[in-house]
Amino acid sequence: MPRIIQDFMKRMSNHSVSITPQFVYRSWLVVLIPTCITLTAYGVAEFGPKEEIAISTRTEAIATPILPSNFPDSPIWHEDVIRAGDTLSAVLNRLNVDDAQANLFIRSDPIAKSLFELHPSRSLRAKTDRQGKLLELHYLNNKNQELSIKRQNTGFIASISEATTQQHTVVKSGTITSSFYASTDRLDIPDSITTQLIEIFSGQIDFHRGLKVGDRFSLVYESFTHDGIEIKTGKILAAEFSDQYKTLQAMWYTPPGSKEGAYYTPDGKSLKQSFLKNPVEFSRVSSGFQMRFHPVLKSWKQHKGIDFAASTGTKIMSTADGVISKITQDNSGYGKHIEINHAGKYSTLYAHMSAFSPGLKPGSKVKQGEVIGLVGATGRVTGPHLHYEFKINGQQVNPVALQLPTAQPIESRYLAHFQPIAAQTINQLAFLQRIEQARAE
Template sequence: MNPHGRMPITCPGGMQNARLQRQAPATRHGHHDLLTRRLGTDSVGSCKRQGKSVTCSYNIRPDYKSLATTDGSPGRLRRIGWFLFGAVFSTSGLLYALQPGEGSATTETGQPLPLASSEATTSVSTRIRTQRPTSVALANPAPEPLPAPREPEARPPAVEKADVETEKWHEESVARGDSLARIFERAGLSARTLHALLAQADGKQRAALRRIYPGQRLRFLLADDGGLKALEFIEDRLHTLRVDCTPSGTCRFERQVKQPDAVPRHATATIRSSLFKAARKAGLSDALTMELAGIFGWDIDFALDIREGDRFTVLYEELYLDGEKIGNGEILAAEFINRGRAYRAVRYTDPSGRTDYYDPEGRSMRKAFLRTPVAFTRISSRFSLGRRHPILNRIRAHKGVDYAAPYGTPVKATGDGKVVFAGRKGGYGKVVILRHGSRYSTLYAHLSRYARGIRSGRRVRQGQVIGYVGQSGLATGPHLHYEFRINGVHRNPLTVRLPEAAP
């Protein structure tokens, strides 16, 4: 601009001239109108053409703020440049903040932040720099839902924990000659407490508490006032009787039974001298050996029929509690070879819950009669029709078997039946006669006394004790005289074929 207020503006040819031509005709008047619109109506001047350029002179007020730069660029372009620079700067900041999550920023509630304007962009950039978002929405087309927050683990109340820590049990062991009243007294409880406890127990619970043995343990938990809060009577490792009492004195009884782990075991042995020695060598307890004899006792007389070379195989259970063996379980299956003949038995429980042993054909191992009615030491006299009587000293048929046994040894009924006679009978002394159905009958003589309740007309079960060994009548020593009759005819009890038990 010159001192006179005139500003020469040159519009050279080329791109700028072409831009002006698009806005207005490339005439002197066209340039005049265009510059007039840009500089205002108060600017007055003239233009003249010089070759390919047009030179215009205008009178501009001294206080007019120039819109042109020194190099001729329009001021509007400069404003647009600053606007773009600010937008690029804001966008760069936003992308820098979003780079760790590789997605668009979201609000704390999980909704995407709006990016519709530069003001919103600036606000988002400021918020991201000052507060890290709690969640980021993935840029995938189908975003997966965020996992639900984990619930805190439930913990027992502090009061219950304190109660457990403050509970102190007092334990007493049953000693020889101890009584329940003496044990309660040592635990600081009165006889009145014991009486009130037993009064609330049923018959089985009362009997268990009164039937204590040395080595058993009782644990007491006392209340703050010194009364009984809880009692545990540990009968053995599997059975515990628990009693919980309220402050009012009401007690609740509960029988707790632990279930041990049963592990199958296998044992086999050959008899050289006796069954028990062979079984112990194979690792069997005496209880399992007796159970084995009981399974095959209807077919094998283990006092008379065992021979050297007989062998047996047993599959049984061993019981474990907390990894420690506590005893043996039941025999699951067994085989006994006696004199070359094999006897096999398998344990089975039917749908009604009845458990017994059966042979491979499904027949019960149990017979209608036991082979021997007493645990004897030896046979003093066998079945014979030409035997000389030891007292009468003459030939007299011995129609039964004499089992020598200690005085007072229990005598058992060999089968289910009915007592048809119980009393003295000549040389038999004290005798009991049982009838088993319509065909079979058995006789037990030389008894010392009868079992309680045995009288004529009374029904008995197989294995029930009916009397005790003695030497009443014509006898030289304590023994049992046993006879077996079929339809009234005497048969040898040691060799007679016993009938099968009812299924």
């Protein structure tokens, strides 16, 4: 017996009415059937008395609007987003392209053929005539190049060019609720920006142990889009971290007439590190969802270097500008390793690499942050990691314990130019913090 009837019977019995199951079942059907009909009818007819509507036809002469003479032939732009599992012919169909000649060209032309590598969520734009003849087709491939196909008098021509981009400024602010990386993920902050943020504040914040739940951060960064799709990010323009005791701020500033900018505090102190604290690039692919460049602590006396746990293939960066003095694989136990001389008495060594960046040789100049090779497990090791040494006059020292020289503050002749920009940046960051505080409370 259906549950509903059992319940009904129970309720009935509570009311001390004796009733047979047979009877209940029949009355339930009777109640149910008209209800269904009413529900169906509800959508199409209004309640109330039926009205008779008379329909008659009347013909009236109206002036035909004058269309521009080229209207019937003017081309049409169509745009459609590629879906997972899409085929090119399905997309072209949705774009209203009905053109055998174009199909043949796309199949045979070496450049146009790459159109078959469809990437879901990227869009395709086509210009056709009213009959579906293809006039133009544009597609942004996953290398952020624009593939264009254009109809010419003699046939089609395909070309690939760097996509034109529009620059935007993106602002984000968040509160740390579990880990810093969980917060940046939640805000959809790209890895390249997270890495920059860590680098900018690495001299002031210990990103492994120094952040707490409730700490807030804001940032302003450059984004480049093509047809509304973000295809790359640029640099951080301003950023801030704050806890209940202090606020740390950084802003990008390029002095007038200078080609290179740098990060400064709003009162003009340089945030540039003479040496990066971390020579291993944060990479989600190689490190999963956790940051894995935590230095492995060992007794300094036996070890004389810092080991950074990272998977094979993680990028290794030079920690300062310099010149390569050694790039080799010898029997020293270091495996594939690079040594770089920096201005003056400093040098750094990177060991157990799986590969060197192409083109590097003794005498090559490298910039701070430049990728010099990849993490590996060559030499005397038990697993992949980067062994990093910091030397002063050829002697290994512990860079963590070292007070390294800091870069110069803003030159006084630029202060008049710098100060209004700094004031504006502080206002912008304060505004973002107020929004975030309101959201968090």
